[in-house]
Amino acid sequence: MSAIALLLVGLGAMALGYVFYSKFIAERIYRLDPNYRTPAHTMRDGVDYVPTNKFVLWGHHFTSVAGAAPIVGPAIAVIWGWGPAFAWVVFGTIFFAGVHDFGALWASARSRGQSVGMLSGRLIGSRGRSLFLVVIFLVLLMVNGAFAAVISNLLVSTPTSVIPVWGAILVALVIGQMIYRYNMKLLWPSLGGVIVLYALILIGNQYPIVLPDEVMGLSAKSLWILLLFVYAAIASLLPVWVLLQPRDYINGLQLFVGLGLLYLAVLFGAPELVAPAFNQELPADTPSIVPLLFVTIACGAISGFHGLVASGTTSKQLDKETDARFVGYFGAMGEGMLSLAAIICCTAGFATLTDWQQVYTAFGSGGVTAFVQGGGTLLANGLGLPAELGGTILAVMAILFAGTTMDTGLRLQRFVIQEAGELAGMKVNTLVGTLIAVGVCMALAFGAGSDGTGGMVIWPLFGTTNQLLAGLTLAVITVILIKLGRSPVYTLVPLVFLLAMSIYALLVQMGQFYRAENWLLLGMDVIILIAALWVTLEAIIAMRKGRDPAERAFEAQP
Numbered sequence: 001m002s003a004i005a006l007l008l009v010g011l012g013a014m015a016l017g018y019v020f021y022s023k024f025i026a027e028r029i030y031r032l033d034p035n036y037r038t039p040a041h042t043m044r045d046g047v048d049y050v051p052t053n054k055f056v057l058w059g060h061h062f063t064s065v066a067g068a069a070p071i072v073g074p075a076i077a078v079i080w081g082w083g084p085a086f087a088w089v090v091f092g093t094i095f096f097a098g099v100h101d102f103g104a105l106w107a108s109a110r111s112r113g114q115s116v117g118m119l120s121g122r123l124i125g126s127r128g129r130s131l132f133l134v135v136i137f138l139v140l141l142m143v144n145g146a147f148a149a150v151i152s153n154l155l156v157s158t159p160t161s162v163i164p165v166w167g168a169i170l171v172a173l174v175i176g177q178m179i180y181r182y183n184m185k186l187l188w189p190s191l192g193g194v195i196v197l198y199a200l201i202l203i204g205n206q207y208p209i210v211l212p213d214e215v216m217g218l219s220a221k222s223l224w225i226l227l228l229f230v231y232a233a234i235a236s237l238l239p240v241w242v243l244l245q246p247r248d249y250i251n252g253l254q255l256f257v258g259l260g261l262l263y264l265a266v267l268f269g270a271p272e273l274v275a276p277a278f279n280q281e282l283p284a285d286t287p288s289i290v291p292l293l294f295v296t297i298a299c300g301a302i303s304g305f306h307g308l309v310a311s312g313t314t315s316k317q318l319d320k321e322t323d324a325r326f327v328g329y330f331g332a333m334g335e336g337m338l339s340l341a342a343i344i345c346c347t348a349g350f351a352t353l354t355d356w357q358q359v360y361t362a363f364g365s366g367g368v369t370a371f372v373q374g375g376g377t378l379l380a381n382g383l384g385l386p387a388e389l390g391g392t393i394l395a396v397m398a399i400l401f402a403g404t405t406m407d408t409g410l411r412l413q414r415f416v417i418q419e420a421g422e423l424a425g426m427k428v429n430t431l432v433g434t435l436i437a438v439g440v441c442m443a444l445a446f447g448a449g450s451d452g453t454g455g456m457v458i459w460p461l462f463g464t465t466n467q468l469l470a471g472l473t474l475a476v477i478t479v480i481l482i483k484l485g486r487s488p489v490y491t492l493v494p495l496v497f498l499l500a501m502s503i504y505a506l507l508v509q510m511g512q513f514y515r516a517e518n519w520l521l522l523g524m525d526v527i528i529l530i531a532a533l534w535v536t537l538e539a540i541i542a543m544r545k546g547r548d549p550a551e552r553a554f555e556a557q558p
Helices: 003-029 054-066 069-080 084-108 116-124 126-157 159-181 185-206 220-236 246-270 287-298 304-312 323-348 355-360 367-383 387-424 430-447 457-483 490-513 521-544
Strands: none
Touching: 003 220, 003 246, 003 304, 003 323, 054 246, 054 304, 054 323, 054 387, 069 084, 069 159, 069 287, 069 367, 084 116, 084 220, 084 287, 084 304, 084 323, 084 367, 084 457, 084 490, 116 126, 116 304, 116 387, 116 457, 116 521, 126 159, 126 304, 126 387, 126 430, 126 457, 126 521, 159 185, 159 246, 159 323, 159 387, 185 246, 220 387, 246 323, 246 367, 287 457, 287 490, 304 323, 304 387, 304 457, 323 367, 355 367, 367 387, 367 457, 387 430, 387 521, 490 521
């Protein structure tokens, strides 16, 4: 089968979903009000609460939620064949992720920019809120710890990416000044930023930077991880307009250029999908497709981390409530498009089925390596780009997304620490909250891994925990809709499906951890399962109370 057909069907379905389904959700379910004064205006502080152009905010939201996960998940899941992965990405994006991300953004903007964890306290009870915050903290710990390891691995394996990755920070700082200090329109900073970024890629491709095997007793991977956490801490303390917004925005533009190149390579090269639609020759260690497919592909279909970003940083920058449809729902579309590209790269970027099978020898194989290798082949065959340059472009894309996710993830972790402090009757200032967040992540990274890659230790639980979080976020949105007397079916159906698949996956993993005598992961699995079941029970109790005429916070002006 031609990859062109897969590309056109996938993009066409997502386009229809945005044009029609998101409009229906915006007008009939969430009922956006163009005159509603968002927290970015009512609580403006110039640091976290800043009214932002919807295109810039979309760039922040999208690149913050993208990371490496929408590449890694599909790149692993195609081991079951491209058919199941394609179906889950397309339908999940339209009916699950878009509604989830959009809903979390809307609900938070209607609640002074509170995170979904804090929202749960008023809607489903204080016990549910405390357990919700535990799940959120663990997800952020997994994301920050693991993405630091992913980035360091790529910086070591692809030294041509070092100059453009770190140079992108300087580009973002300049763009932030041009837009906010000198009030320049978006066009010229955007064009200039993309041109400079790709010039840096060309320079980096010519001048790779390789760190020594050991620096002051630290391996190259460890040093990169240390530098990444120092950078992320500084970035999370700066006002969002200085670095976070412009960095995310320029990365969003870079993604569309990268996606455009990949899609053009498919159209001009007309590659065939060498992988089977349904793989009947699975490696011996491959788990059952149900429920593992639905937690292996999280970002790109639906992801609880998106709800944290939407209700943590994005809602505080929403200029108009009507922008939530573009930022939230279309942000999910961007993830879906990236995952679609990953599926094509990992199934059409190999010469033969045998070549593909040599990469997918076990469950968990493939990943970013298969994406970079396959995508580089597509760019070479379709557009004539040198394979090394194509690999650099894709590696930079993956690293920049993972880096922006770390920026936002650490800021979100600080918010959670501050919120937990409020619940305990203590005020945690920004600097202290950031230091605690960095300290916990660093303790995991270096305490559980000699080379700083300890964040990967708890990564096996990320998919299930992340999807559970998405289900719990949908539960909060569903409670809101029921209290307002609106139809909950559009959030309730994804909620039931996600909770069923995630809890099933947790139980499957529990057996695996027990047999492997991995007591750390087994203990965390049990804690997460108990917390999720408890929050779900509290949410069901809240739903059964039905409509609440006194609930005006999601309808009235602040």
